[in-house]
Amino acid sequence: MKHIVIAAALIAGLAVAQDAAKKPETKPGHDHAMAGHKVSSAKNLQWGPGPAALPAGAQAVVLEGDPKQPGEFTLRLKFPAGYKIPPHSHPAIEHVTVLSGEANFGMGDKWDESKGTKLSAGDFIYMQPGQKHYAWTKVETVIQLHGQGPWQVNYVNPSDDPRNKK
DSSP: OHHHHHHHHHHHHHHHHHHHHHSOOOOTTSOEEETTEEEOOGGGOOOEEOOTTSOTTOEEEEEESOTTSSEEEEEEEEEOTTOEEEEEEOSSOEEEEEEESEEEEEESSSOOGGGOEEEETTOEEEEOTTOOEEEEESSOEEEEEEEEESOOOEESSGGGOGGGOO
């Protein structure tokens, strides 16, 4: 009986080793999914047009989750120099980290750049649900936005909403 148990353990170990040998090797810097996580290399991101809720000119890439569905998501947004997002709010908390460039944020329902705060690469801001705010850039800027979906942009002035302009 002891020999049967040892033989079964050896066969099981051999099967695990053969299965591991079949998996493709991953190289540093390449995007790949492994058990429980995903690596996204900045140089391999596939940027596309920004969400329709934002003014034209933004580019976006979803890193995690789906901003249109319930649950957590992580999104990167790239804004050109001179980009502006009119006063708006979101129904869920919004976390923003500036990755490159500079992003300016103002709080309130009226545009006033004199009341804004400039954030540089590495800086972080979060806005509570319903917090009215606006943003602009002077140089090309990349931010990382993390929040709870479904992500929505509710403009203070409906005429500012790009989805209403056809």
